[in-house]
Amino acid sequence: MNEKVQTESLEEINLPKLEKSLRSTRTLFSYFMSTVAVTMTLLAIVPLFSVLFMLAWKGGQRLGVALFTELPPAAGMVGGGIGNALIGSLLAVAIASLISIPVGIMAGVFLAEIGPETRVATGVRFAAKMLTGLPSILAGVFAFTTVVLLTGRFSPLAGGFALSLLMLPTIILTSEEALRMVPARMREAAIGMGATQSQVTLRVLLPTAFPGIMTGVLLAISRAAGETAPLLFTMTFSDYWLSRNLMEPTASVAVLIYNFSKSPFENQQSIAWAASLVLVLIVLALNLSGQLLSRDPHRR
């Protein structure tokens, strides 16, 4: 059957028909669809720049030393800043990192090295994937019922715990991926030298996978830094500086933006715009450094 087709096509070959013609419907359709795809791609990057431009426009004039060193203004007051909220956000993210980074990396080591094919690993991998899709407000509800109801007060500890739930899956999955990317011959060479499993993991695998793991950590931190929902009823808000007692309600940039954007006072609204600009810039910087780290230094 194959032969028949071949002889037929050789006899009836029609060269002009093989040429690409602009008039033929399928060429036109192809160009049309390409144009649509390019337009949609350009449209997809519009939101980022549109948001950045709007924030710079509305919040740019409030950027200054006062924004970073002063307390948020009360209703009707002039001036003010987001100093306490920045410190509160920093503290919450630091607590979240302290919880989620060790657990996440160790879990990644287990998934990639110790028992990749075990039932536990399959289950944990599945759970981590489910957790990445967890609505952030549910992390807040969970932290409320565990930490807040247990300690009896809103605190950065509860907020950090809620954020750590959101950071954990990203760290687990990216560290597993990063450890798997380590070439097998490095692992084999280390084992061949007589290294034990802990030596191989600590001295060879983790250092080699470090850039990949750091990328995941930075992405997780940048996600946590911008989250409002988990902090809304775990850390709540405070108009004052961080007290020496860490078990008090504490301000955060995200909740400040949420509260002040609903405010009827113009001064508080402009603080919300400026705080949004600062937050977006921080998140953008974290994301960019994450991308830089994941780039292979030996290439180029």
Add this chain to the structure above:
Amino acid sequence: MALAMLVGSTSRISWSVFSPGNTLAALLANRFPEAATEADVSVLMYVALVLLGLTLLVNVLGAWIIGGGRPQIAGAAR
């Protein structure tokens, strides 16, 4: 969260997409900080449970589609 600021949080159901509505997450975000009694909290916990169930359902479905319904991924949901 972004929805909570825009969706309008009303407790009436309307079929018009231009009138205020509500979502589960927005309901939690708006009501939880004001929940005073035990009953308030337990109602909101129920809302959270429904929301969790819905997201898990969608996620499991997604994992099942990616895995082509093969048992090693779908089976993890046992």
